[in-house]
Amino acid sequence: MLISTAPGRPRFGHAGGMGHRNFRFAAVMGLHTFISAGTFLLGKTAADTMPTLALGLLRFLIAGAGFLLLARIRHLDLWTVARSDWRTYLWAGFLGVTLNQVAFLGGLALTLPSHAALLYALTPTVVLLLAWARGQERPGLRKLGGLALAFSGVLVLFSGKAGRALPPRWILGDLMVLVAVVAWAGYTVMSRPLVQKHGAQRATTLSILFGLAIFAPLGALGLPRLVVAAIPPMAWVGLIYLGLMTSVVSYLLWFHALSMKEPSRVAIATNGQPVATALLAWIFYGQAITPAFAVGAALVLGGVLLTQL
Secondary structure, eight states, X not given: OEEESSTTOEEEOHHHHHHHXXXXXXXXXXXXXXXXXXXXXXXHHHHHXXXXXXXXXXXXXXXXXHHHHHHHHHTOOOHHHHHHTHHHHHHHHIIIIIIHHHHHHHHHTTSOXXXXXXXXXXXXXXXXXXXXXXXXXXXXXXXXXXXXXXXXHHHHHTTTOOGGGSOTTHHHHHHHHHHHHHHHHHHHHHHHXXXXXXXXXXXXXXXXXXXXXXXXXXXXXXXXXXXXXXXXXXXXXXXXXXXXXXXXXXXXXXHHHHTTSOHHHHHHHGGGHHHXXXXXXXXXHOOOOOHHHHHHHHHHHHHHHHHHO
């Protein structure tokens, strides 16, 4: 809708503003989705060769340093904000860093990247239930239908990857990834008020730093088992990717998305991760794309679009 304030100088009204906002949200979540897909693939190389606790500690030391540098460049006041909401940031750090990372990295070392991506497709369901329980959202039939459609697409997408293709430890790995999903969903729901109050970068930085403070003593226990000489180069690449791309860029994109949309809409957009994971696995590892991929991808994208209308 155009509203003219002067001849020859139209400006966009509400409809144009909403269109721009939706486009920006789609761009943010699209980039987040592909970065997260890379996390499952490159993170696997690091998780296979590094002790889980040591990997988590190194990852968030890199991320913490990156966030502190960004905060210093932008002259952000972190101390005042931290004192005002330290209890909430403590819980957010525990869920988003300590519990999520121990469960995710440990589970990823025991199962396949595609299976971890499939389990993470449960995130919107858990987020919606938690947000509903906290009174942040009241889901309608369209949103519930879109969520069901997207998840059905994920099931179709990976219908051919049955237990035969998985290592014997897959049950424990799957359970650990499921714990990580619940922790991430709780982190998402708890973080939205912090983002709205303090902004995406402050909220992300403080949740990472609080989480690192909680995790550091536990992560230090894994350092004696870290044999540097035995770690292949691709595992170091995976660690850097986890520390910078996943824990800095991806977290900032996630928090920025939370400033634009309610938690369940942000979470449902991540159902594209299994599709992106399969595409990247095809491009870089030559894993075949079956007809189930096309059907599953269409269902996933259709479900995501339905929830965003």
